Each structure stands twice: as C-alpha cells, then as structure tokens.
Amino acid sequence: MNDQLLDLAGGDRFADVRQLSSEHQKDHGCGLHNAGGPVMSTVAGIVRSARAQRILDLGSGLGYSTLWLADAAGPACHVTGIDADPDHTQDATLIAAQQGFADRISYLTGTVADVLPTLTGTYDLIHDDAWFADKPDHLDTALDLLRDGGTMTMASWFLLFDALTQSQQEKWESFAASGWQQRTVDYAEHLATRSDIAVHWITSPPVGIATKLDGPSVDLGSPMAATSFRRTPEQVADVVLAWQRPDRPFFAAGACHILARQFTRRHPDFTIVAIRPKPGWSGNHVFATNGTQAFDFNGMSSEADLIRANVEASRAESPDWEFELIPATGEFDAFCRSINCRTASLYPGDVEARADNFINSITSAV
C-alpha cells in the first residue's frame, strides 16, 4: 500500500539511486540500508511544509535520502550529508552531480559525533538515519544545531513498532545485539520526556518527527547560567574557534554583549546591563533588561531569575564570588572594552547579523 501511495504521489524520482544503494549494500555487506521511497516521500512532505532550507542528512549513504531532501527543499536550499564511510561520500558526491544537484548538496566524511561540532549556524531540518536502537551519541549536539521550531525527522523507528508488537524479534539482533527492544524503547522515552522537543511517531511508513520547541519566553522561569556554556581556553584565545560554536553557546559566552546590543536596538525600552564579577573572578555576563524582564541567550526571563541563576552557578564554584551590575552608558564599543569584551569588528564574520538571526529564531513571544 505504501508503494502504491508513493506511485500515486508521483513515484520515486531517485529509484535508480535507491537501486544503486541496495546493490552497494549487498556487494559490501555494509550498513547502507536506504530509507526507502515511502519514508523519504513522507519526510519530503515535512521538508516542504516546514519550508526547510538549511538541512543536515545524518548517515547519508550514497545520497538517496539527501537527494529527496534537496529536491523537496528547492533550488535555494543547501543539504549537507554526513557519512563515516569515505566510499559512501565519494560516490554520493558523484551521484549528486549526475542527478543535477551539485549546487544544493555537499558531503562531509566522518562520524556524525565528530562532524557536528565543526558546523556553525543553525539548521531548519535534520534527518537522522545514523542510529539504530540506541540513543545516538550525537543527539544533544544535533538538537543544539536545530533552530527553535526546526524539525528532526528520524528513520529506523520501525524498531519501536517491532519492539512494542514483539515482531521481528530475531531479525534485528544481528544488527543491534540482544536487548535492542528495551534500548529502542528507552531512546523513545528519552525523546518523549525531553522538555526542549515534542516528538511524534507515525507507523506506516515508520517515521519519527521531533520539533524543537521555541526558546524560553516570558513565562519560563528557569533561565540557565551563562557559565553552562563557558568557552574552552582555546575558544577564549581564538575568536575563530569561538565563532564556530552553535548560536546558543556562542551568544551565551563570548558574544552575549552583542546579542544584548542588537536586542536593545529593536526594543528601545530595554537597556544593557553587565553582571561584572569583582576583580580576580570570572563570570561576566551581559543581558538586556526593561527592569523586570531580561533577554539573553535563554530568550526572555525574569531579570531576578536570570541574575540569580548566574550568581548561584558562580557561587557553586566559588562560594565567596561577588559581582556588581554595570549598566551600559555612553559609547557601546567603550563599554565593551571596559568589561573585557570584543567589539563587533573583532569577530571573523558579521556578528550583528548573526545576533539578529538568533533573536529572530528565539523571540516568537517578544
């Protein structure tokens, strides 16, 4: 029935690549099991309705899934496929060119866990076919890279239905070892209980869909301390390394003052304030405030809660940590220098534009 419906919806434009992928898998006995037309057609529908443009394809194989994603997202999109097997990414690159998609698709070779931390900016949609039964070690990093409101589509959830219905019990043991049922259910429960996403499953074709919830808004009372995203000494010393961090960590630590500045440009009723530790202590943080609500990488929270979160985190490390609140007055660059922060011109890219994009992605409520 799923194949009939796929035909009804226009068929599989990349059936030849699916065929190649299947033959490659048989010849090499590797883990390249393509997701199949019905799954990718369903994911393509999600790509279109989400108007996704910046897309990641985790476990891209020969690019069957990548082509479906790029076709659905249209000519202005870019899809980055990641696969640990260099033969896969090499063949996939040739295939993307043969299919006329060279300008929309590129591939990176390496494990997803190794490659994701090297990426910058946020993505509208991440398709994850690089896991089997176990919660993947790249999950948190992938969700960090997903923009608020972005979507993660997941193949391989046939495992959950087989675990719950107790079918195919032997079949998956050779791929996922014994105990795959419980580990699959554990992963599903993990996704379902996270507060930063909402997850949904459909059974036929089997697809998991997780939507990243909007950033904190006015009524979310538990902001995180900026020290949770503290830079490494290398990232402190090298602004290029700091720039490569995903948006949330980048604007939590190292560019919080630029974020606050851009926010106050849009919201003149807000002013900029720095939490400045007394000499000898670390724990600088800058936010925008209207006296009751404060804005930083958390989105909007109560100013009192935001200050409390930062003070408690610093005092958990150093019980006698002290600070003062310094309002930004006068020329902004001079203020940056006075609190040991980089001025906008010292970043390797347009940091104000990046802050504007980040604000857009987290401020549906303001």
Ligand SMILES: C[S@@+](CC[C@H](N)C(=O)[O-])C[C@H]1O[C@@H](n2cnc3c(N)ncnc32)[C@H](O)[C@@H]1O
């Ligand atoms: C199930 S296949 C999916 C292929 C492709 N998405 C498709 O539908 O044709 C999984 C692919 O992910 C790759 N892979 C599996 N785990 C990976 C990981 N942790 N990091 C990078 N690649 C991985 C394998 O080499 C394989 O090509």
